[in-house]
Amino acid sequence: EAGVAQSPRYKIIEKRQSVAFWCNPISGHATLYWYQQILGQGPKLLIQFQNNGVVDDSQLPKDRFSAERLKGVDSTLKIQPAKLEDSAVYLCASSLDLGRDKAFFGQGTRLTVV
Amino acid sequence: SQQGEEDPQALSIQEGENATMNCSYKTSINNLQWYRQNSGRGLVHLILIRSNEREKHSGRLRVTLDTSKKSSSLLITASRAADTASYFCAVDNYGQNFVFGPGTRLSVLP
Numbered sequence: 001e002a003g004v005a006q007s008p009r010y011k012i013i014e015k016r017q018s019v020a021f022w023c024n025p026i027s028g029h030a031t032l033y034w035y036q037q038i039l040g041q042g043p044k045l046l047i048q049f050q051n052n053g054v055v056d057d058s059q060l061p062k063d064r065f066s067a068e069r070l071k072g073v074d075s076t077l078k079i080q081p082a083k084l085e086d087s088a089v090y091l092c093a094s095s096l097d098l099g100r101d102k103a104f105f106g107q108g109t110r111l112t113v114v
Numbered sequence: 115s116q117q118g119e120e121d122p123q124a125l126s127i128q129e130g131e132n133a134t135m136n137c138s139y140k141t142s143i144n145n146l147q148w149y150r151q152n153s154g155r156g157l158v159h160l161i162l163i164r165s166n167e168r169e170k171h172s173g174r175l176r177v178t179l180d181t182s183k184k185s186s187s188l189l190i191t192a193s194r195a196a197d198t199a200s201y202f203c204a205v206d207n208y209g210q211n212f213v214f215g216p217g218t219r220l221s222v223l224p
Binding site: 004035040041043044045048055056058069091093101102103104105106107108 | 202211212214217
């Protein structure tokens with residue numbers, strides 16, 4: 001079974017630039033999550049999708065972050081414009097369905113904003 | 115917030131000893147899950163315990179859940195150097211969201 005795929009693995013950008021991350025969940029997984037993990041902290045949920053609908057985006061900084069999951073499969077997370085404090089690892093995870101199953105994580109994208 | 119809070123923040127033990135870490139949460143949950151994260155890697159699922167269960171085992175892992183105290187514990191028996199990692203609990207709020215605590219950093223010394 002293929003795992004959750006994320007790209008790129010690493011990204012360095014200057015502040016005020018824009019950046020996009022891509023996630024391909026495990027085939028058949030209806031639920032997709034994006035997390036931000038700052039060094040030394042636990043993952044912080046940014047947004048949770050069920051198929052192509054948003055379940056929870058209460059912690060997504062909507063003035064600069066956006067995410068979409070067109071067709072309920074792949075997802076992209078965008079930051080525009082980036083700030084220094086956005087430096088973190090961005091993790092994508094998927095699970096079969098809401099509230100019942102374990103989540104599978106990708107390797108993450110390490111973003112450095114300089 | 116449903117966020118789980120792990121305790122202790124850091125734990126250092128000798129190889130062969132047992133490691134216990136705890137997780138507390140605030141309101142009712144559907145299930146609670148434990149994950150491991152090796153440095154620079156993604157999270158790996160260890161074990162899931164549902165709200166109507168009290169204890170589960172998986173190999174050297176033992177998880178307990180006390181819903182009256184809103185707490186869970188993860189016991190790793192006969193620890194190995196390879197168990198060195200950060201451990202996170204995550205609480206599922208009936209599918210509404212899935213949030214993690216700050217984690218326990220475990221160091222197993224040879």
